[in-house]
Amino acid sequence: MSDEEKRIGVFICHCGSNIAGFIDVPAVTEYVKTLPDVVFATRNLYTCADDGLTSIKESIKEHKLNRVVVAACTPRTHAPLFQGTCQEAGLNKYLFTFVNIRDQCSWVHMKEKEKATEKAKDLLRMGVARARLLQAQDEVKVGVTSAAVVIGGGVAGMSAALSIADQGFPVRLVEKESELGGFVRNLSSVYQEREDAGALLKTIIDRVRSNPNIEVLLNSEVISADGFVGNYDIIIDTKGQERNDKVGVIVLATGTREYIPKGLYGYGQSPNIVTLTEFEKLVKERKLPKLSSVAFIQCVGSRGQDKSYCSRICCNVSLKNAMNLAENYKNMRGLEGTGAVVEAAAPKETPSEGGERRHGRRGRRGGAEESEEGGASEGPKLEIVIFNRDIMAYGVDHELMYNKAREKKVRLVRYTPKNIPKVSVDSGKLVIDYWHDTLQMQRRMTPDLIVLATPVTSQADAKEISMMLKVPLGQDGFFLEAHVKLRPVDFATDGIYVCGTCKGPADIPEAVSQGIAAASRASIPLARGFVQPEALSAFVDSEVCSGCGNCIEVCPFTAIRKNEHGKAEVTIAACKGCGNCGATCPENAIFMNNYSDEQLLAEAKAALQEAKG
Amino acid sequence: MTEWDPKIVAFCCNWCSYAGADLAGVSRMQYPPNARVIRIMCTGRLEPEFILRAFELGADGVLVAGCHIGDCHYVSGNEKAEAKIAMAAELLDVLGIDKRRLRLEWISASEGRKFADTMKDFVDKLRELGPSPLKGVTQ
Numbered sequence: 246m247s248d249e250e251k252r253i254g255v256f257i258c259h260c261g262s263n264i265a266g267f268i269d270v271p272a273v274t275e276y277v278k279t280l281p282d283v284v285f286a287t288r289n290l291y292t293c294a295d296d297g298l299t300s301i302k303e304s305i306k307e308h309k310l311n312r313v314v315v316a317a318c319t320p321r322t323h324a325p326l327f328q329g330t331c332q333e334a335g336l337n338k339y340l341f342t343f344v345n346i347r348d349q350c351s352w353v354h355m356k357e358k359e360k361a362t363e364k365a366k367d368l369l370r371m372g373v374a375r376a377r378l379l380q381a382q383d384e385v386k387v388g389v390t391s392a393a394v395v396i397g398g399g400v401a402g403m404s405a406a407l408s409i410a411d412q413g414f415p416v417r418l419v420e421k422e423s424e425l426g427g428f429v430r431n432l433s434s435v436y437q438e439r440e441d442a443g444a445l446l447k448t449i450i451d452r453v454r455s456n457p458n459i460e461v462l463l464n465s466e467v468i469s470a471d472g473f474v475g476n477y478d479i480i481i482d483t484k485g486q487e488r489n490d491k492v493g494v495i496v497l498a499t500g501t502r503e504y505i506p507k508g509l510y511g512y513g514q515s516p517n518i519v520t521l522t523e524f525e526k527l528v529k530e531r532k533l534p535k536l537s538s539v540a541f542i543q544c545v546g547s548r549g550q551d552k553s554y555c556s557r558i559c560c561n562v563s564l565k566n567a568m569n570l571a572e573n574y575k576n577m578r579g580l581e582g583t584g585a586v587v588e589a590a591a592p593k594e595t596p597s598e599g600g601e602r603r604h605g606r607r608g609r610r611g612g613a614e615e616s617e618e619g620g621a622s623e624g625p626k627l628e629i630v631i632f633n634r635d636i637m638a639y640g641v642d643h644e645l646m647y648n649k650a651r652e653k654k655v656r657l658v659r660y661t662p663k664n665i666p667k668v669s670v671d672s673g674k675l676v677i678d679y680w681h682d683t684l685q686m687q688r689r690m691t692p693d694l695i696v697l698a699t700p701v702t703s704q705a706d707a708k709e710i711s712m713m714l715k716v717p718l719g720q721d722g723f724f725l726e727a728h729v730k731l732r733p734v735d736f737a738t739d740g741i742y743v744c745g746t747c748k749g750p751a752d753i754p755e756a757v758s759q760g761i762a763a764a765s766r767a768s769i770p771l772a773r774g775f776v777q778p779e780a781l782s783a784f785v786d787s788e789v790c791s792g793c794g795n796c797i798e799v800c801p802f803t804a805i806r807k808n809e810h811g812k813a814e815v816t817i818a819a820c821k822g823c824g825n826c827g828a829t830c831p832e833n834a835i836f837m838n839n840y841s842d843e844q845l846l847a848e849a850k851a852a853l854q855e856a857k858g
Numbered sequence: 859m860t861e862w863d864p865k866i867v868a869f870c871c872n873w874c875s876y877a878g879a880d881l882a883g884v885s886r887m888q889y890p891p892n893a894r895v896i897r898i899m900c901t902g903r904l905e906p907e908f909i910l911r912a913f914e915l916g917a918d919g920v921l922v923a924g925c926h927i928g929d930c931h932y933v934s935g936n937e938k939a940e941a942k943i944a945m946a947a948e949l950l951d952v953l954g955i956d957k958r959r960l961r962l963e964w965i966s967a968s969e970g971r972k973f974a975d976t977m978k979d980f981v982d983k984l985r986e987l988g989p990s991p992l993k994g995v996t997q
Binding site: 347824 | 865867873874876877879880882883884886887888889890891894895896897898899900902903904905908911912915916917928929930931932933934935938942966967968969974
């Protein structure tokens with residue numbers, strides 16, 4: 246192969262202005278033409294677009310290219326696309342290499358065009374140096390175990406399991422609790438139409454239970470997983486009983502738990518200060534106390550108070566609950582006296598509140614409507630206030646619900662992070678002192694119940710699962726997908742997929758969509774019946790190998806064994822190409838496919854070509 | 859060469875630190891353009907020889923960045939890297955190269971900020987240290 250003439254083609258992407266706006270692409274292209282073995286170099290507005298890909302294919306034929314370099318965004322998202330293009334033009338995909346000049350160059354040096362251009366030239370010189378040493382590789386085909394395991398039996402996991410099972414593949418649905426349903430089991434109703442959450446869950450659970458392809462394993466956890474896409478050996482623990490199993494793919498849907506607002510807004514000081522989910526449970530179990538005044542406080546522990554993120558769903562949940570109270574309070578209460586938490590609840594009229602009410606009536610034409618409603622059999626009207634930083638009722642239906650809540654006289658009072666409502670408990674009575682930003686006045690409210698809208702957070706065992714499966718967690722402890730836009734339900738590791746609230750706040754429609762999406766992705770290797778692991782494996786030169794066994798010791802996948810001649814031998818299907826063996830071999834007898842010593846050193850040399858002072 | 863500016867070779871593992879570097883870009887975090895990243899599958903792939911060679915070739919600093927301990931995509935490659943880097947640092951010492959020119963960092967796929975901050979900090983430190991003593995030495 247070393248005698249073969251190298252003909253390298255280089256394609257440099259403008260990425261619209263994402264690259265070309267911060268790097269002098271024409272100058273880089275001209276420079277690349279001067280590099281050894283480069284017979285063709287061009288630039289494209291978008292190399293990943295149809296005309297860009299066509300230009301690669303045509304140039305391979307026209308210029309008899311036998312190596313292709315694309316300089317663009319990042320190989321993590323786009324290498325497979327360009328490798329596929331090379332293959333279509335008859336070029337082995339291992340004769341392709343990627344140069345990252347966007348994510349690691351133009352986007353991080355936006356104010357230094359000259360230096361960014363110099364860096365891009367260096368990076369291309371490195372890419373071309375690597376390309377010169379690339380070798381064609383054959384990928385071995387490995388069979389697939391046609392079965393899936395879904396970890397987590399909430400709505401996302403059940404949707405994923407159903408979708409995989411409906412395609413004809415057996416699924417183990419592993420749930421650590423004693424029932425299916427996940428987080429939604431806590432809820433009384435779901436927005437917007439306040440459907441019964443239990444009835445909704447029952448529909449899905451019945452479908453799961455009656456599907457012959459789904460095996461439901463309750464009180465169970467996956468405690469070990471080894472292998473690679475298509476071939477995982479897992480151990481499922483059910484109440485101490487271990488079972489070894491083989492699956493081809495793993496779908497992670499481990500869900501979420503509610504943030505407990507310790508030390509925030511008087512939580513824990515009164516049974517009448519509850520979280521949103523505790524409120525749902527009170528409603529579900531018909532234990533709601535007698536109420537004349539309710540306050541919801543939004544963004545408790547989220548958006549910088551403790552967790553950095555917005556939990557997204559809580560505005561809509563609070564609006565739904567406020568609407569439920571406004572329209573349906575009597576039915577929510579159930580029978581008088583059942584577990585009432587509040588003993589007496591007389592309508593409250595503190596002077597300042599009264600003043601505001603009068604103000605409110607004067608300011609609105611809806612006064613008549615209110616008294617009409619207030620005159621219904623419920624007695625005095627229930628006061629409902631939602632303290633919020635801003636209501637995130639995103640989407641068409643949510644915004645309509647928000648408008649409807651306002652029509653129903655749900656009061657939305659804004660607060661700022663610098664001036665949050667102060668909750669105190671005065672001999673069992675709840676007091677909220679707050680600054681009314683619109684009225685520019687300090688005010689007081691004495692509700693019977695305070696509902697704290699806290700975010701959903703990652704599960705306690707997320708770290709453990711992340712380490713078991715070798716998949717990453719993001720900064721807030723949720724699982725991190727391969728790419729937020731392009732690969733939203735994949736992990737970077739092939740064969741493992743993620744959906745639902747274990748990857749961030751999501752409501753039911755979103756969790757179900759993600760579950761179905763993950764199932765669709767997971768079914769690809771199952772349907773194809775084989776996988777072709779990347780040809781990155783290690784090779785042992787048995788002539789040089791001394792049989793010391795160091796490589797066997799460092800291999801994390803027991804992919805190396807000593808053969809009958811006392812020499813190390815690699816099981817290609819089990820090797821993942823990490824290179825730990827290659828770095829450890831004292832004889833330099835191990836060659837790493839596609840990341841050889843020569844290639845890495847050539848890159849380093851090219852990087853430093855201009856550096857020798 | 860006009861004015862000296864530190865040149866860094868950065869070996870980043872494919873699964874964590876290379877992704878972290880991408881995230882710094884997606885988040886438009888700005889950092890000095892002194893490093894040239896070489897993507898490797900795992901920091902455990904690095905032979906101490908690569909690091910010595912990089913200095914021999916004129917690098918002012920070498921950064922090795924991988925997954926946090928316990929997070930390695932290949933279970934424990936980063937632990938092996940840690941041992942090898944320590945060995946390389948000792949060798950640099952023997953050769954009269956300041957050990958601070960070799961830096962090992964754990965940067966996860968979600969730590970774009972850490973990647974950018976590491977770059978800034980490393981460049982500052984190397985500016986203080988000045989050009990590598992091997993600069994201008996013939997191979």
